[in-house]
Amino acid sequence: MTGGLTIQYGESGMTSIIELEQLSVTFGKRPILKSLNGALGGRAIGLLGPNGAGKTSLIHTLLGFHPPTSGTARIFGQDITTDAKQVRATIGYMPERDSFIAKMSCVHFVRLMAELSGIPASHALERAHEALFFVGLGEARYRPVDSYSLGMKQLAKLAQAIVHGPKLIILDEPTNGLDPPTRSRMIALIRQIRDGGRARILLSSHLLRDVEECCDEILVLKDGQIAANCNLEEERKANRKFIELETRGGERQAFVEAVGNLGCEYALSGERRIKLIMNETVEISDLYRLALEHAVQIRRLNFKRDSLEDIFLKAMENGNAGEGVSQSVVNGDAAENANGNGRADNGSL
Amino acid sequence: MAVYEHLYGAYEGESHSAWSRFLVIPRYALRETFKSKLFTTIFILCFIYPLVAAILVYLHHNVNALALLQINVRELLPIDASFFLTFVQVQSAFAFILTVLVAPPLISRDLSNNALPLYLCRPLSRAEYVLGKMAVLVFLLSLITWIPGLLIFFFQASLAGLAWLWANLWMIQAIFSGSMVWIIMLSLLALAVSSLVKWRVVASGALLGLFFVPTAFGQIINELFLTRNGHLISLWATMKNVWSGLFGLFVRKTGEIRGRVTTPIYDNELVDIALLEPPLWASWLTIALICAVCVWLLARKVRAYEVIK
Numbered sequence: 001m002t003g004g005l006t007i008q009y010g011e012s013g014m015t016s017i018i019e020l021e022q023l024s025v026t027f028g029k030r031p032i033l034k035s036l037n038g039a040l041g042g043r044a045i046g047l048l049g050p051n052g053a054g055k056t057s058l059i060h061t062l063l064g065f066h067p068p069t070s071g072t073a074r075i076f077g078q079d080i081t082t083d084a085k086q087v088r089a090t091i092g093y094m095p096e097r098d099s100f101i102a103k104m105s106c107v108h109f110v111r112l113m114a115e116l117s118g119i120p121a122s123h124a125l126e127r128a129h130e131a132l133f134f135v136g137l138g139e140a141r142y143r144p145v146d147s148y149s150l151g152m153k154q155l156a157k158l159a160q161a162i163v164h165g166p167k168l169i170i171l172d173e174p175t176n177g178l179d180p181p182t183r184s185r186m187i188a189l190i191r192q193i194r195d196g197g198r199a200r201i202l203l204s205s206h207l208l209r210d211v212e213e214c215c216d217e218i219l220v221l222k223d224g225q226i227a228a229n230c231n232l233e234e235e236r237k238a239n240r241k242f243i244e245l246e247t248r249g250g251e252r253q254a255f256v257e258a259v260g261n262l263g264c265e266y267a268l269s270g271e272r273r274i275k276l277i278m279n280e281t282v283e284i285s286d287l288y289r290l291a292l293e294h295a296v297q298i299r300r301l302n303f304k305r306d307s308l309e310d311i312f313l314k315a316m317e318n319g320n321a322g323e324g325v326s327q328s329v330v331n332g333d334a335a336e337n338a339n340g341n342g343r344a345d346n347g348s349l
Numbered sequence: 350m351a352v353y354e355h356l357y358g359a360y361e362g363e364s365h366s367a368w369s370r371f372l373v374i375p376r377y378a379l380r381e382t383f384k385s386k387l388f389t390t391i392f393i394l395c396f397i398y399p400l401v402a403a404i405l406v407y408l409h410h411n412v413n414a415l416a417l418l419q420i421n422v423r424e425l426l427p428i429d430a431s432f433f434l435t436f437v438q439v440q441s442a443f444a445f446i447l448t449v450l451v452a453p454p455l456i457s458r459d460l461s462n463n464a465l466p467l468y469l470c471r472p473l474s475r476a477e478y479v480l481g482k483m484a485v486l487v488f489l490l491s492l493i494t495w496i497p498g499l500l501i502f503f504f505q506a507s508l509a510g511l512a513w514l515w516a517n518l519w520m521i522q523a524i525f526s527g528s529m530v531w532i533i534m535l536s537l538l539a540l541a542v543s544s545l546v547k548w549r550v551v552a553s554g555a556l557l558g559l560f561f562v563p564t565a566f567g568q569i570i571n572e573l574f575l576t577r578n579g580h581l582i583s584l585w586a587t588m589k590n591v592w593s594g595l596f597g598l599f600v601r602k603t604g605e606i607r608g609r610v611t612t613p614i615y616d617n618e619l620v621d622i623a624l625l626e627p628p629l630w631a632s633w634l635t636i637a638l639i640c641a642v643c644v645w646l647l648a649r650k651v652r653a654y655e656v657i658k
Contacts, residue, residue, distance in 0.1 A: 063470050065653040085367065085472040093470035099463040103381065115373040116471045118364035127360060160467060165359030198359045 016041045017168060017200050018062065022071030025054075025061050025224075032057045034224045035071065040202075042217025042231065044194045047204040048312055049221035055204045056096065058221065059170055062202075063093060076167060089118060092166035092199075094157045096173040100145040107132060107141040110160050117164035124163075131159040135189060151182035158189065162199070169193065170202045175210050183210075190214045212308040220315040228315035232308070243303060245274040245287070250296035258290045272299075370473060374481025375488060378455065382485070388450050392489070395443040399497035402436055406501060410508040428505050433520055434527075434596040436498055438589065441531045444490040445560065451489060452539030453552030455482045456651065461547040469653040479540065479647050486536040495528035523595040531588055534636055537643035538584075544650035560584055575608050577626045581635050590632040601626050 016039035025033040033054050047055045060066050062073055064084040073080045078087045101109050107128050114124035114131075132141040135155040140148070145156055154174060161169055174190065175183045191214055194201050205211050211218060212232075220228035247255070256266050256274055263279035276287075284301070291298050382388055408414055409428055415421075426432055459465055468478050502524060506514040539556055546552040563582040570579030580586035593599040604624035 060654060063466075063653070065466070065469065085474070088470060089472040091470065093466065095463065095466045095470075097463050099467050101464050101467070102458050102462050104377075108377070112373065112377050113467060113471070115365075116370060116468065116473055118367070118370065118472065119360060120363065120365045123360070123362055165361075167359075 017076055018045070018202070019074040019077075020071075021073065023058075023061065023068055023073050024070045025057055025066050026069040027066075031069075032066075032224050033061065033068075036073075036224075036226055038219070038226060038229050040217060040219060040229075042200075042215065042233070043197070044190070044201040044203060044215040044217070046211030046215035046218040046232075046308075047202060047221070048206070048208070048211060048218055048308075049227070050316070051206070052223075053221040054224040055221055056172060057224075059093075059172055059202070059204060062087075062170070063091065064088060090167045092161035092164065092169040094154075094161040094169070094171045094174055096176060096204075098150075098153055099157060100153065102146055103144060105142050106137060106145050106148070106156050106159075109145050109156065110141075110163050113160040114163040117166075119164055127163050127165075128159075131163040132156075134162070135159045136185060150177045151179065154178060154182070154186065158186070162193065166199060168200045168202060170204075172204045173206070174203065175205065175207060187213050208308045208312055218308065218311070220312060222316060228311060230311065241278040241280070243276045243278060243284075243287075243301060244269075245276065245298055245302075246272050246300035247274060247291070248272065248297040248299050250291070251294040252296060255290055255294040255296045258294065259287065262286060262290075367472060371477040371481035372484065374468075374478070375484040378482070378485045379488065382451055382489070385450075388447075391443075391446060391450065392493075395440070395447065395493040396497070398436070398439050398443070399493075399501060402432075402497075402501050403504060406505045406508065409505075428509070430517075430520060430523070430596040430598060433498065433502065433524055434592055434598060436501065437494065437524060437527045437531075437592055437596075440494045440498065441528065441588070441592075444494055444528075444531065445535060447489055447493070448486060448535050448539050449553050449556050452486060452536070453543050453546075453549045453556065455485060456540055456543040457547045457549060457552050460544065460650075465651065466653040475648070475651050479651055482540055483536045486539065487532055490532040490535065491528070494532065495525045498524040498528060520596070523597075527592045527595045530591060530636065534584075534588075534640055534643075537640050537647070541643040541646040541650075544647055575606055575622055575624070577603060577624050581627050581631060584639075587632045587635050590626060590629060591636065594629045594632070599626075599629055601628070 018040040020036040020038050020040075023033055023036040024031065036058070047058065049055050057066065061068060062075060062080055064080055064087070068081060075087050076090055078090075080087050101112065104112070107125070110128035110131055111124045114127045115121055119127055129138075129141065132138055135158050137152060137155050137159060140152060145153065148156060154176070158171070158174065161171070171190065175186050178186060187210060190201060190203065193199055194214060201214070203211060203214055216233040217231050218228065219226060252274075256268065259274075259276060260266055262282050264282055265277040267275045269275055287301075288298065290296075383392075405426060406428055408418075408420070459468070465478075469475060473481075499521060502517075502520060506517075538559065542552050542555045542559065546555055564585055567579030567581070567583040567586065570582075571577055580590065590599060602623050603626050606622050606624060607619055608622045
């Protein structure tokens with residue numbers, strides 16, 4: 001079996017994988033997607049929006065299920081209308097609804113999907129076994145898919161989406177109807193694929209937590225228009241400057257003054273908490289050094305940032321102003337954080 | 350990447366050619382089909398008539414066997430166009446039975462399990478999907494119609510000699526075309542029904558209904574209006590005309606009946622009315638129309654997602 005993909009997407013490799021150019025889709029006389037513009041380049045892109053916002057329609061359009069009424073989109077530089085087959089060859093798709101081929105064992109089902117994607121029969125069976133072991137269905141792979149539980153069916157759908165090693169994996173509500181342990185497993189798998197760097201992910205979900213846990217870029221749709229498009233990774237990096245400390249013992253006042261001398265703004269909250277707006281030149285290690293000098297124990301250090309929920313709700317409130325709004329949302333979040341109104345969230349220490 | 354590593358890895362090996370990708374569908378479908386004992390039994394039974402036909406051809410040319418069995422060679426069926434026409438008709442009837450067994454779940458099962466997005470999100474067009482499903486029927490029905498037909502033809506040619514072969518070479522085209530027209534129409538009809546009805550039993554019933562109900566209705570029209578134009582709505586009668594045409598045995602006037610005609614000219618007189626089959630072009634047109642409607646239905650129904658108005 002051959003492994004490894006020639007194209008590697010590093011963290012800094014933010015080349016656009018999906019480019020939308022005035023993409024419009026109409027069903028009958030009803031506009032579903034309205035002149036979408038933008039470029040998405042994250043390792044994992046979250047597609048958010050309320051019911052009926054056009055998330056699934058956008059996915060279907062990218063897959064060529066719905067022809068664009070006007071405009072177009074490009075995936076890895078290939079046009080979805082003129083190079084539909086080449087585009088689909090690079091994509092793995094996990095549909096939202098139960099989708100399987102009846103009266104077929106899971107391994108044969110996944111093998112069939114691999115062969116339809118172009119993998120020769122001699123390799124397809126091996127790939128099917130690998131994909132099923134990867135998603136955790138190794139022991140149940142000879143059972144018919146019809147007999148699977150909902151969680152197992154979701155995993156089988158994921159297996160068929162990744163069996164041919166696509167460059168872009170589109171997941172439509174992958175955690176729908178899953179119990180907490182199965183959901184955690186699904187999220188872990190998605191993160192593992194994302195961190196592997198061999199494939200990009202487009203994750204559509206109405207569960208903000210799923211998107212927050214997996215994605216580094218989000219596209220929020222509302223009424224068929226882009227309500228927000230922001231890079232969560234950059235957002236998180238920007239919010240690193242806002243820190244909340246919980247301390248014990250030592251010369252607390254002297255410690256905060258020393259921190260202040262480094263150019264950071266600070267505010268004391270209660271007996272143990274200190275809120276800091278970090279100076280650009282100050283590193284976290286400086287805080288630990290000063291804490292040591294003043295015998296202060298740093299019991300907890302939180303990066304504060306806007307939650308995805310805040311971003312989403314703001315996008316919904318701001319309405320449909322396209323990319324202008326998306327930029328203002330990003331900036332607005334940062335401004336709000338600077339004022340210390342952001343929700344506390346545990347940092348990764 | 351080994352199976353036990355449980356890692357996600359990309360595939361970098363060679364891909365099989367894009368044009369032949371739709372053939373994956375019949376390969377898997379045929380494997381499923383032959384798991385059914387009922388189907389396998391009927392499929393084997395379909396070869397009884399070709400076997401009988403081959404024996405007849407052999408007896409025709411084996412003087413010793415004829416002497417042994419004390420059969421007059423003239424009493425045997427002549428091996429001519431009507432022999433092969435009958436062969437095509439009998440095998441086509443078996444082809445219909447196989448279609449009723451195999452075709453109904455071909456698309457309906459994918460529709461009821463939402464499998465179409467899984468097919469169509471891959472480098473496979475809707476036309477290729479239908480072609481793949483159609484290939485299942487074309488392959489199976491070819492095995493019992495024109496392939497044994499041509500084998501028997503060449504068997505006869507090998508026994509009768511080159512003169513017979515040259516004189517009857519046109520029959521190759523008649524056997525092949527006659528069978529393929531029936532196979533294509535049957536396949537399209539069966540797939541259209543399968544795409545409309547999600548339940549297998551109902552789809553089988555609908556297919557039988559489409560075959561027998563118009564035939565019965567056409568017969569009623571024929572009897573009531575003293576005509577043969579009712580044959581145009583009967584699949585079997587239409588095909589019989591086409592086959593007869595291909596084998597050069599089409600006869601338009603199939604009967605005569607004395608009937609009372611009330612027109613100003615004849616004034617309620619008893620006259621002889623010729624029972625004329627519809628013209629050959631009308632039969633071809635009927636088949637073309639049926640195929641066109643089926644293609645239109647398939648184009649509407651075979652979509653990754655159902656469009657709800």
